[in-house]
Amino acid sequence: MAEIDEGDIILKLDDVTKVYSGIVAVKHANLSLRRGAVNVLVGENGAGKSTLMRMIAGVEKPSLGRILLEGKEVEFNSPADAQKHGIGMVFQELNLFGNLSVAENIFATREIIRGIRGIDHKAQVEKANHFLDKLDAGISAETMVEDLPIGQQQLVEIAKAISLDTRILILDEPTSALSAAEVDILFKVIGELKAQGVAIVYISHRLEELMRIGDYITVLRDGQITGQAMVKDIDTKWIVRSMIGSDAKDFAKSVDHKLGAEAFRAEEISLPRKTGGLAVDHLSISVRAGEVLGIYGLMGAGRSEFFECVIGQHPHSTGKVFVAGKEIVARDTPTRIKRGLALIPEDRQREGLVQVLSIAANLTLASLEKLTRFGFHIRGDREQGAIRDAIRDLSIKAPNPDFDVTSMSGGNQQKVVIGKALMTNPKVLLMDEPSRGIDVGAKADVFRTMRRLAGEGLAILFSTSDLEEVMALSDRIAVMSNGRITKIFDRAEATEELIVQAASEGHKSTREIA
Amino acid sequence: MTTVTSTQNARAGDGGSLLLTLMKLRTFIALFAVIAFFSVFAPNFLSTANLILMSKHVALNAFLAMGMTFVIITGGIDLSVGSIVGLCGMVAGGLILYGIDLQIGYTMYFNIFEVAAITLLVGIAIGAVNGLLITKLNVAPFIATLGTLYVARGLALLSSGGQTFPNLQGNPDLGTTGFAFLGSGRILGLPVSVWILVIVALAAAYIAKYTPIGRQIFAVGGNERAARMSGIKVDRVKMFVYMFSGFCAAIVGIVISSELMASHPATGNSFELNAIAAAVLGGTSMSGGRGTIGGTIIGAFVIGILSDGLVMMGVSSFWQMVIKGIVIIVAVVVDQAQRRLQQRVALMQLAKKD
Numbered sequence: 073m074a075e076i077d078e079g080d081i082i083l084k085l086d087d088v089t090k091v092y093s094g095i096v097a098v099k100h101a102n103l104s105l106r107r108g109a110v111n112v113l114v115g116e117n118g119a120g121k122s123t124l125m126r127m128i129a130g131v132e133k134p135s136l137g138r139i140l141l142e143g144k145e146v147e148f149n150s151p152a153d154a155q156k157h158g159i160g161m162v163f164q165e166l167n168l169f170g171n172l173s174v175a176e177n178i179f180a181t182r183e184i185i186r187g188i189r190g191i192d193h194k195a196q197v198e199k200a201n202h203f204l205d206k207l208d209a210g211i212s213a214e215t216m217v218e219d220l221p222i223g224q225q226q227l228v229e230i231a232k233a234i235s236l237d238t239r240i241l242i243l244d245e246p247t248s249a250l251s252a253a254e255v256d257i258l259f260k261v262i263g264e265l266k267a268q269g270v271a272i273v274y275i276s277h278r279l280e281e282l283m284r285i286g287d288y289i290t291v292l293r294d295g296q297i298t299g300q301a302m303v304k305d306i307d308t309k310w311i312v313r314s315m316i317g318s319d320a321k322d323f324a325k326s327v328d329h330k331l332g333a334e335a336f337r338a339e340e341i342s343l344p345r346k347t348g349g350l351a352v353d354h355l356s357i358s359v360r361a362g363e364v365l366g367i368y369g370l371m372g373a374g375r376s377e378f379f380e381c382v383i384g385q386h387p388h389s390t391g392k393v394f395v396a397g398k399e400i401v402a403r404d405t406p407t408r409i410k411r412g413l414a415l416i417p418e419d420r421q422r423e424g425l426v427q428v429l430s431i432a433a434n435l436t437l438a439s440l441e442k443l444t445r446f447g448f449h450i451r452g453d454r455e456q457g458a459i460r461d462a463i464r465d466l467s468i469k470a471p472n473p474d475f476d477v478t479s480m481s482g483g484n485q486q487k488v489v490i491g492k493a494l495m496t497n498p499k500v501l502l503m504d505e506p507s508r509g510i511d512v513g514a515k516a517d518v519f520r521t522m523r524r525l526a527g528e529g530l531a532i533l534f535s536t537s538d539l540e541e542v543m544a545l546s547d548r549i550a551v552m553s554n555g556r557i558t559k560i561f562d563r564a565e566a567t568e569e570l571i572v573q574a575a576s577e578g579h580k581s582t583r584e585i586a
Numbered sequence: 587m588t589t590v591t592s593t594q595n596a597r598a599g600d601g602g603s604l605l606l607t608l609m610k611l612r613t614f615i616a617l618f619a620v621i622a623f624f625s626v627f628a629p630n631f632l633s634t635a636n637l638i639l640m641s642k643h644v645a646l647n648a649f650l651a652m653g654m655t656f657v658i659i660t661g662g663i664d665l666s667v668g669s670i671v672g673l674c675g676m677v678a679g680g681l682i683l684y685g686i687d688l689q690i691g692y693t694m695y696f697n698i699f700e701v702a703a704i705t706l707l708v709g710i711a712i713g714a715v716n717g718l719l720i721t722k723l724n725v726a727p728f729i730a731t732l733g734t735l736y737v738a739r740g741l742a743l744l745s746s747g748g749q750t751f752p753n754l755q756g757n758p759d760l761g762t763t764g765f766a767f768l769g770s771g772r773i774l775g776l777p778v779s780v781w782i783l784v785i786v787a788l789a790a791a792y793i794a795k796y797t798p799i800g801r802q803i804f805a806v807g808g809n810e811r812a813a814r815m816s817g818i819k820v821d822r823v824k825m826f827v828y829m830f831s832g833f834c835a836a837i838v839g840i841v842i843s844s845e846l847m848a849s850h851p852a853t854g855n856s857f858e859l860n861a862i863a864a865a866v867l868g869g870t871s872m873s874g875g876r877g878t879i880g881g882t883i884i885g886a887f888v889i890g891i892l893s894d895g896l897v898m899m900g901v902s903s904f905w906q907m908v909i910k911g912i913v914i915i916v917a918v919v920v921d922q923a924q925r926r927l928q929q930r931v932a933l934m935q936l937a938k939k940d
Contacts, residue, residue, distance in 0.1 A: 409817035423815050426808035428875035437805055438816040440798035448797045
């Protein structure tokens with residue numbers, strides 16, 4: 073590996089650690105950002121990229137360690153603080169006011185004021201249009217942001233960051249909602265900024281983009297920096313290796329067991345998207361008892377939406393769901409859970425756990441009726457027993473089940489969510505990104521549990537955006553793209569190339585239309 | 587009351603530091619502080635007569651505060667309880683005095699048990715209206731209950747044209763006597779209303795701790811989306827808490843009109859604010875998910891003793907309001923400080939571990 077050219081360092085993170093409730097998001101990271109260059113950051117979901125950037129942008133404060141700006145230690149108490157030092161960020165989730173116009177959004181908190189006559193709307197619109205034109209956005213600065221499609225909203229966010237005249241510009245997945253033509257324009261603008269000496273931080277999952285515009289690359293895995301290099305010295309293989317790590321993940325060996333009869337079937341599931349089109353597009357699939365079906369797809373492919381339709385979270389969805397050959401007509405979640413479906417949601421904090429409750433109360437939350445006498449009295453002995461069993465079966469490391477659920481690590485929290493789902497005695501288990509944001513050991517535990525459950529005759533559908541994971545764990549692999557299943561592979565015939573190809577199929581066609 | 591002690595025991599184990607423990611016990615400390623203060627400075631404060639009188643005052647607010655606690659734990663608010671008190675008082679008074687005119691020349695009269703039952707049903711029904719507005723029509727709890735606040739108060743005033751229903755002794759011929767028992771009766775030396783409070787409080791604490799609906803109330807307030815995903819019937823839980831709150835308010839309406847032997851339509855004005863104050867003082871979090879019945883009862887005692895004690899000391903009612911406001915604010919500030927401290931301790935431990 074060639075030496076890394078030190079370059080012109082503007083900002084340095086020195087041994088930074090960030091801890092959230094239950095998760096160490098970043099561990100002792102050292103990172104240098106260089107002027108007049110595109111500093112690329114890659115890593116799997118939950119590797120800590122966004123957290124790292126949020127610390128630089130002043131959204132979060134590091135729990136340990138320091139930030140050095142041009143050699144001097146600084147402390148950012150707020151994003152406004154960081155902005156004063158010339159740091160701007162485009163967040164992964166858009167931070168726009170939908171009820172205000174594009175110009176008002178771009179100049180939020182630094183409105184152009186004409187003395188006591190208030191805001192100079194005309195000047196704002198003029199200036200905003202100037203930035204928007206630079207991006208070839210084709211957006212009028214007077215439009216309401218909520219009336220724009222998501223891709224254009226992202227462009228507004230980018231225009232806003234550019235208008236800040238920043239020295240460091242952080243772009244967190246800026247292209248996730250952009251069309252190919254828009255990406256080209258964005259890259260042109262990035263090139264111009266680079267020439268002006270701006271340090272650009274670029275976060276993306278799309279490796280080919282990184283190779284195209286990156287100068288320096290930093291790879292993160294499980295909150296730690298695992299590789300740093302100059303982009304010209306490396307290839308995508310190196311990136312993948314650093315991302316996944318040389319130590320092969322501890323996947324549970326698949327035990328061969330006979331598959332049973334069909335346990336789950338979905339027919340023609342469709343879900344309209346708010347902005348038009350279908351998030352889930354006439355999706356049909358069938359899974360047998362004891363089978364593990366991996367659903368692979370990129371962000372926004374509609375995997376979570378499909379699972380939510382099945383569990384009954386979208387009353388507007390259409391299509392039929394069968395468990396063990398019988399159709400479930402009722403569309404509400406309680407009935408669907410009762411009939412043998414269970415979902416482990418993707419977003420553990422928002423949808424999986426009730427943070428204020430204890431570990432024990434979270435575990436039994438979905439199955440309280442089963443633990444009662446006379447239908448209303450929760451039997452302490454039975455509840456304790458069920459909790460003990462779950463903690464043992466899933467090897468949850470809980471010092472005391474009465475502690476708050478947030479006192480545990482992310483992996484153990486995930487096991488609690490799984491335990492909660494299993495206590496309802498499901499026949500079909502839907503797992504949405506079950507390994508997201510948890511450490512390696514917990515991942516191995518979760519995978520082992522999945523194989524064990526399949527061996528016991530459960531039908532498991534799990535979604536992931538991790539290739540290695542889907543290849544190792546699934547009996548069959550369904551590739552989803554743009555709300556549809558583009559290909560279903562048997563484990564024997566699947567290769568990484570074929571899967572990646574199938575995953576981008578739907579996207580390409582719509583891009584051309586758009 | 588069982589709930590408050592058990593959660594505190596569970597938490598005391600992990601915190602450790604003295605400051606944290608003191609902060610957790612703040613409602614108890616406040617209670618002892620006000621009792622100690624007034625026993626020294628207010629003459630006759632500790633006399634039996636005064637203690638019983640105070641407990642009657644406290645009981646009224648405690649009923650409302652319990653209902654309010656469940657509502658706040660789900661992340662809502664119920665502003666209508668004061669008006670429900672007024673309306674239910676009028677319903678009880680009207681039934682005793684005039685019965686129900688059946689429009690065919692007969693009027694139906696009820697004995698006081700039936701009167702109480704009907705009045706409670708009216709309270710529950712208004713709670714159900716609140717619940718339906720909030721769950722089915724998606725009205726924000728603040729607005730929905732603000733609306734029913736006006737409607738219920740208006741109906742109370744309309745029922746008598748703004749007049750008081752006096753002399754609720756009832757008529758022995760019609761079998762409507764005995765109403766005074768609820769308000770001024772005694773069992774084993776304690777007022778009947780206090781006994782009712784004990785029963786309802788034990789029931790509420792039981793619901794909170796040992797029943798699925800109780801657990802679900804906390805889950806809905808802690809993370810409504812996760813609760814939905816877990817198959818909890820969130821709408822049903824919300825209906826329950828508003829109906830329970832209406833039920834508690836109806837009890838207060840009956841007790842007050844029984845104490846006074848008269849129903850006045852303006853009774854219960856701004857009672858909702860005292861109820862919210864008691865719940866918050868007792869550690870209920872306005873953002874939902876946290877709170878205990880035991881804590882709320884103690885909160886109600888602190889507020890009740892504070893206002894009665896200040897009256898006995900001859901402090902002007904204007905100053906009383908200032909003092910009550912400060913106590914509430916301090917309680918919430920300490921609550922926030924405790925949570926931050928607890929979080930920081932937990933995070934530092936986790937950072938060190940890795």
